[in-house]
Amino acid sequence: MTPREQTIERPTSVWPWITMGVAGTVTFIASMAVGPDAVQGQLSRIMYVHVPAAWLAYLAFFVTMAASAMYLWRKDLAWDRRAASSAEIGVVFTGLAIGLGMIWAKPTWGVWWTWDARLTLTAIMFFVYLGYLALRRTTTDLNARAKRSAILGVLAVVQVPLVHFSVVWWRTLHQPPTLLKPEPIDMDTSMLVTLGIAVVSFTVMYVAMMFKRIELARLEDEITEMQQTADVPIAGEAVTAPALERGA
Amino acid sequence: MIENPPVARLDGVSVRAGNVQILRDIDLTIDPGDALGVFGANGAGKTTILRVLATLQPTATGSVEVLGADATADERFTVRPRIGYIGHVPALYPELTLAENLGFFARSRGLDESVAASALADVGLAGAADRRADRCSHGMQRRAEFARILVSSPVFLLLDEPHSALDADAVDLVDAIVHRTVDQGGAAVLVSHDRARVRSLATRTVEIEGGILR
Amino acid sequence: MIENPPVARLDGVSVRAGNVQILRDIDLTIDPGDALGVFGANGAGKTTILRVLATLQPTATGSVEVLGADATADERFTVRPRIGYIGHVPALYPELTLAENLGFFARSRGLDESVAASALADVGLAGAADRRADRCSHGMQRRAEFARILVSSPVFLLLDEPHSALDADAVDLVDAIVHRTVDQGGAAVLVSHDRARVRSLATRTVEIEGGILR
Amino acid sequence: MIGFGSQAALIARRDILRERRSGEVLWVTLPFGAIALLLVPLAVGTDAPMLRQIGPGIFWVVVMLFGVFISIRQTSSETDAQRDQLALSGLDPAAVYFGRALASFLFLLGFQLVLGFVTVVLYDISLEGWLILPLTFVIVAAGLSLLGTLAAGIVATGQNAAALVPLLVAPLSIPLLIGATQALEALQLGRSSLTWVLMMIVTVIVLAIAGVLSAQPLQETR
Amino acid sequence: MIGFGSQAALIARRDILRERRSGEVLWVTLPFGAIALLLVPLAVGTDAPMLRQIGPGIFWVVVMLFGVFISIRQTSSETDAQRDQLALSGLDPAAVYFGRALASFLFLLGFQLVLGFVTVVLYDISLEGWLILPLTFVIVAAGLSLLGTLAAGIVATGQNAAALVPLLVAPLSIPLLIGATQALEALQLGRSSLTWVLMMIVTVIVLAIAGVLSAQPLQETR
Ligand code: HEM
Ligand SMILES: Nc1ncnc2c1ncn2[C@@H]1O[C@H](COP(=O)(O)OP(=O)(O)OP(=O)(O)O)[C@@H](O)[C@H]1O
Ligand SMILES: Nc1ncnc2c1ncn2[C@@H]1O[C@H](COP(=O)(O)OP(=O)(O)OP(=O)(O)O)[C@@H](O)[C@H]1O
Ligand SMILES: [Mg+2]
């Protein structure tokens, strides 16, 4: 078998980068434009990143779940790439929410971290999806990898409702839901609008990142595929005829 | 009269595991009535070829068709119960008696446990039916594997070193099972290092060397 | 010149397990230079006799003397390292590579790991030394067991179906090992169903039938 | 071919028979669970009101851990040869999954009953609202056996995959645990435990679906 | 023949290598232990002072249970063929026992360190008097690995003997547990923890003697 000449085209699309930049800028301007909170002062501006980051992590993990289910149904590796890309972005957003939360916690609660159901469960969510990404590195066979991670991708999503409702179930330090709850919303309109803008911008950013990441994932898979059809040693050639009677 | 479709056809099949290639570009057709002997050195890939034919081994390239079903598609599940595979290592549950092992197998095929009992008697193990599998000698366990074949009467036999560990009487049993399957229009593949015995049993033989069929 | 003491002597040995009797009143003497072939039906007790000779199987009655030691007394621990036993099932650690498996064995005898490497080369497995044992074919695992014998050069060889699973090249290896051991004044016991091959190798043969030696 | 239910029953019968012969749950896991319950008061101090408070929680944690262990051990002791033959048997992988889970379910129920008794004795638990317990026991046993069987299927597909097990077990056992502890507490506080029971039921359903969907791919990988 | 120490080291190296390949402790047992610690607060309620009180105790119970499990699993996965060859190898059964225990001891130390860290974070434990901890960790790891290895030896001799395991584990793990929890507490209350440390050391010595005496008979039975 002669090694085949194969090349991979370079990714060229730039618009996702532009979109991400614009969305980031919009979030920044909006959070600076709104007045400081009555109680929390300037600190409250953290919220416009902390909260959308957490929500977009939720969205990303739901997309991972849906794409994983689609993979299990259709056995199409494209769905696997979507699931993985979304999980990776979700991990970034979760990390952002945790990091900002910790920065926020130090001045308000006096500690970086504490025993709190939401904090703990958010951390578990973070680690479970980090584990999802680590798991993908343990196998090189694309289909086996896709199957395993799809199973995890579907099941891990139960984390999301757990994190969301944890503040209701264990009444502890963290803020209970102010927006995503059955009762009417009681929040300053300007803050609400700013939060809305931030959430929309984050969503746009998520979509743009998804496009870029999926493109990259496709190229990675192509490279893996090429490596796997490349020539490798024959297993049976490791075995030779025994050398009888050495020296004796 | 139309020609019979082949029992199995491999077309350009290769198998990889880790960073080695086990099988390369295997083309092989097995027709009804064939008893194919497969020879080759240790580690050449004989067991792997049997597992490919049993639809148990994922392949890297090529197409595998077994009993009319594409082995990479879901169709393989419908033909599997008609395949009889005996590997190097007995597949019995050690804590269960031989009768319980065979009974489990029979019932999984929708058959009665009495079928299992008579199969055990046919391989000469009636007296040991209530002995736990892990308290049976190695040859007795191999015999019990052949009883499994008698229970399900598969049309496609895949036997990995069928004569090893069996005493003279039991060896004849293997030959009888192969003959019966082949005579009824099935096919058998026999992997072995005992060329003399398999040559007398097989309708044709192939040699596998470093993952390539010769 | 005084006569050489026997390598092993069984005297009225019987073995029971649960509520069955596996061996009955076995008398057997194995002298230096003997290569004893043991034949018999499946389940007759051949493996059990090997384990008795390896001092691994507790006996119900009779006396067992191996390499001058009483096998029921603590003396057996001192002679065990000079016994080479290969059973039905390979005793390799599946997660370790062949080199690591043999290296462990060599070091347990106080030998260097290079001895293990050259033993692997001698059985034709130099190329697979770094392959995990559970990724080696059945025959390769059997070969690795014989490499163990080459590492420790035991004076008393106990081989259970030594030729099974080995290809034509490797089968000669077994014969060479047996010849070497016997020529150097050791002894070998070969349990097998392949009467022709063992007859040509053995200096004498016995038949075991329902736990009784004939 | 035999029906789905008979297939599952066949597998369950096989597993129960194997356990009866090996006695692993009975002689190793069950005593370990009981020892765990015994050690906690020795370790945290024998403060009666505090023990009464933490008793049910500790009980559920022990059930959870050992429960998953029981179901994992049950399945992952299968050899490659046995797996091959099972794949060739034509039994529906989903039926095999349910059959295995069914056997573990029965072991787990027994395990819960024994340990529950031990807990009540050792921790002096009030049994007010206990009528919810049989329901909780059944749901938790179902959830854990489905979870453990799924995890075991993953372990059996090769060593790399073993890393999946804790990842699956952590997120999925939490809703079961929370549901189990809160259902009784809610009732004792005079509130409805419906939400908790529903949450557990949803988890069990999710697990059953996941098990069914993954049964075939897991059987075919190794 | 090689010396006793080298024999034990050889066996320990083998076990460590096998674990490195299979990753069972790293990927299955360790995460399970961490999950256990995490589940307890969710199950017993998130009452910070109470958690601070029960934290160390829960930690030791988890270490105890998983510790014995780790050492049992390590040994009882051996096949009959492997056991036969080990018996023929001429290695001293007592050296084999210590070698196995040594490997488990190292796993257990790592296990304790990771879980200890998790406990401190989750339960907000005061580390006053922590200087006693390294000593306690080492003694407990030694005791549990000796105990688990002994139990595994019994399990490996055949099914009937397995019933003995709980009888062995319960009475011998209790002094270790009490010693471990009380040693730190005594120190924190300004009292001497010598008695407790001595009690643990005596247990370890008893276990070592029991292991040495039983090693050869256990190797020869099956
Ligand atoms: C390490 C610490 C923290 C973590 C891991 C964390 C995590 C989260 C998560 C996951 C959410 C999304 C909840 C949902 O809507 O389901 C959230 C929302 C929120 N967090 Fe945090 N947080 C942390 C610290 C803080 C701090 C210190 C504050 C302010 C004092 C804060 C205020 C909020 C607010 C106001 C929301 C929006 C609640 C809603 O409207 O639903 N967080 N946090
Ligand atoms: N614990 C036990 N309980 C009952 N029967 C047993 C037990 N252990 C061994 N046996 C029986 O002892 C007999 C002898 O076994 P052994 O393995 O020695 O046979 P063998 O001659 O080597 O047979 P083979 O040719 O099949 O290898 C067998 O019939 C076996 O079933
Ligand atoms: N996962 C793996 N990684 C590396 N090599 C592997 C793997 N699986 C199998 N092999 C190799 O594939 C080759 C073929 O194995 P196979 O069992 O088919 O041989 P075989 O012809 O049946 O040999 P034998 O006569 O010894 O039974 C062997 O050299 C084996 O070591
Ligand atoms: Mg083979």
Ligand SMILES: [Mg+2]
């Ligand atoms: Mg035998």
